[in-house]
Amino acid sequence: QVQLVESGGGLVQAGGSLRLACAASGGTISYYTMGWFRQAPGKEREFVAVTAYSSTGTDYADSVKGRFTISRDNTENTVYLQMNRLKAEDTAVYYCAARKLGEPTRFGTRYADWGQGAQVTVAS
Numbered sequence: 638q639v640q641l642v643e644s645g646g647g648l649v650q651a652g653g654s655l656r657l658a659c660a661a662s663g664g665t666i667s668y669y670t671m672g673w674f675r676q677a678p679g680k681e682r683e684f685v686a687v688t689a690y691s692s693t694g695t696d697y698a699d700s701v702k703g704r705f706t707i708s709r710d711n712t713e714n715t716v717y718l719q720m721n722r723l724k725a726e727d728t729a730v731y732y733c734a735a736r737k738l739g740e741p742t743r744f745g746t747r748y749a750d751w752g753q754g755a756q757v758t759v760a761s
Contacts, residue, residue, distance in 0.1 A: 638663060638664070639661050639662070639666070639735050639750045640750070641659050641661055641733045641735060641750055641751065642660050642752055643657060643658065643659050643731065643732070643733050643752045643753065644660070645658050645755060646731065646755030647756075647758070648758045649723055649757075649758070649760070650759070651723060651724055651725055651760065653723055654719070654721045655720050655757060656720065657673070657717065657731055657755055658715055658717055659671065659716040659718075659752055661714045661715065661716070661735065665711070665714065666714050666716060667711040668690055668737055668738055669690050669735040669736060669737050670689050670690045670735070670738075670741050671687065671690075671709060671716040671734070671735055671736075672684065672685075672686065672687040672688075672733070672734045672735075672745075673685040673686045673687070673707060673716075673733060673734075674731070674732045674734060675727075675730065675731045675757075676729055676730050676754075677726075677728060677729040677730075680729075682732070683698065684698050684743035685698055685701055685705065685718070685731070686698065686701065686706075686718060687707065687741040687743070688707045688709050689740065690736075690737075690738060696741050700726075701727075704721050704723075705718060705719065705721070706718070706721075723757075723759045725759050725761040727759050728757060728759050730756050730757075731755050731757055732751055732754045733751070733752040734750065734751050735749065735750040735751075736750075737749065
């Protein structure tokens with residue numbers, strides 16, 4: 638089991654940028670497929686982005702493709718989500734999730750470990 642802690646959330650104006658970080662402990666993320674999910678008030682959790690443990694691939698939700706970039710720094714044991722051109726509809730709690738030696742997937746139920754979440758609020 639790996640412990641995950643998100644940081645970098647906050648309030649930003651529409652069109653602005655934020656970078657979320659997910660610091661892992663108790664495990665080496667090079668063995669984990671790492672995903673970002675989000676949940677807006679009154680809505681179900683949804684997939685945002687994923688990076689494979691083998692670092693061979695990434696995947697993005699259509700709603701963020703071209704604006705968000707997921708990356709990993711295995712030496713720092715940290716995964717990042719760079720969010721550009723933010724929109725009001727990006728407002729949500731963002732969660733980092735880990736799946737050991739698993740293929741990238743958009744299904745949150747396939748991830749065993751989750752962080753506590755980081756609030757991102759985009760003011761229009």
